[in-house]
């Protein structure tokens with residue numbers, strides 16, 4: 063066999079990585095270092111720095127203000143930002159998810175209205191998906207949007223809505239019809255967060271982060287033009303969005319800065335440490351290959367569930383290593399303590415590992431469907 067798979071980057075891509083690393087380190091110096099910085103490191107100023115460097119919408123089509131750069135370049139920039147702990151949260155959902163969704167399913171008016179301010183890092187978006195009684199089983203959601211003339215009237219409650227208190231818009235997944243099977247009748251609606259009837263209650267988690275919110279909708283009136291895609295048929299859109307969300311580099315390197323720090327303190331002649339370091343370094347390599355495969359759209363449909371599962375369980379292993387190496391010292395450093403306490407979130411957000419394994423089994427491996435309770 064003579065063909066060799068080349069995994070090297072071009073000189074330009076290496077240069078981009080260097081440039082991103084420098085900007086990330088300056089960002090950390092100025093704003094602080096954040097664990098899982100794409101969700102915990104909120105800075106509007108740094109979002110604008112990302113925009114000024116052309117690092118929002120890198121792969122979006124030029125006709126929508128993007129640069130049509132190869133998707134791998136976005137991964138390079140994102141990896142440097144997140145691995146360093148730079149605060150990219152204010153632009154992340156827009157860049158990763160809402161922009162591409164509006165480009166795919168939005169109307170021309172929606173594209174003209176929302177994309178430009180995403181690209182300049184001016185607007186922050188939150189995702190209103192989970193509800194108190196509806197997390198993994200999204201199709202069971204009950205927040206309703208009732209059509210009344212040229213408006214939708216929205217009622218219900220969302221929970222775990224990251225950035226609900228600072229977002230300009232909520233990308234709301236809601237029910238516009240309750241007849242038929244539960245996954246039918248789901249729609250996606252853009253809801254400006256300053257409308258009357260919206261009440262946001264931030265939740266402080268045990269790491270003292272405050273990105274989580276409960277969001278209450280009480281007769282909130284939204285113009286019908288804010289519907290994205292087809293009314294009542296958004297379940298597939300949402301699944302596509304989640305697939306996009308699950309296979310990214312943000313699921314692999316969120317606590318890399320903690321690992322780098324702990325590795326410096328590890329006794330490298332201790333056989334256990336050596337084994338664990340080898341295991342973690344191998345995990346980073348495998349995880350990166352899985353992410354590249356997703357990025358290049360070479361993974362089978364539904365495989366992002368496996369990528370997410372592998373990468374976030376790797377992040378959990380990293381947290382265990384950091385905990386063991388730093389021991390009581392971890393408690394003396396606020397960032398480390400927070401990072402360790404936060405670690406259980408990796409395998410929950412974006413879909414739990416149990417659910418990822420179900421998806422993998424049913425959609426990729428073709429196993430029988432899980433028995434329904």
Ligand SMILES: Cc1cc2nc3c(=O)[nH]c(=O)nc-3n(C[C@H](O)[C@H](O)[C@H](O)COP(=O)(O)OP(=O)(O)OC[C@H]3O[C@@H](n4cnc5c(N)ncnc54)[C@H](O)[C@@H]3O)c2cc1C
Nearest residue numbers: 189190191192197198222223224407410411412413414416
């Ligand atoms: C850091 C973080 C940020 C988040 N940000 C957002 C956000 O911005 N917007 C948003 O809408 N949501 C957000 N979430 C919520 C997240 O999407 C949900 O927590 C997740 O989907 C799981 O839902 P749940 O918490 O209701 O758990 P449940 O669905 O109630 O699951 C509880 C347990 O049951 C297991 N389980 C459930 N169903 C099955 C099954 N079929 N087979 C086997 N096991 C099963 C799960 O694995 C889990 O262990 C965030 C969560 C975290 C941790």
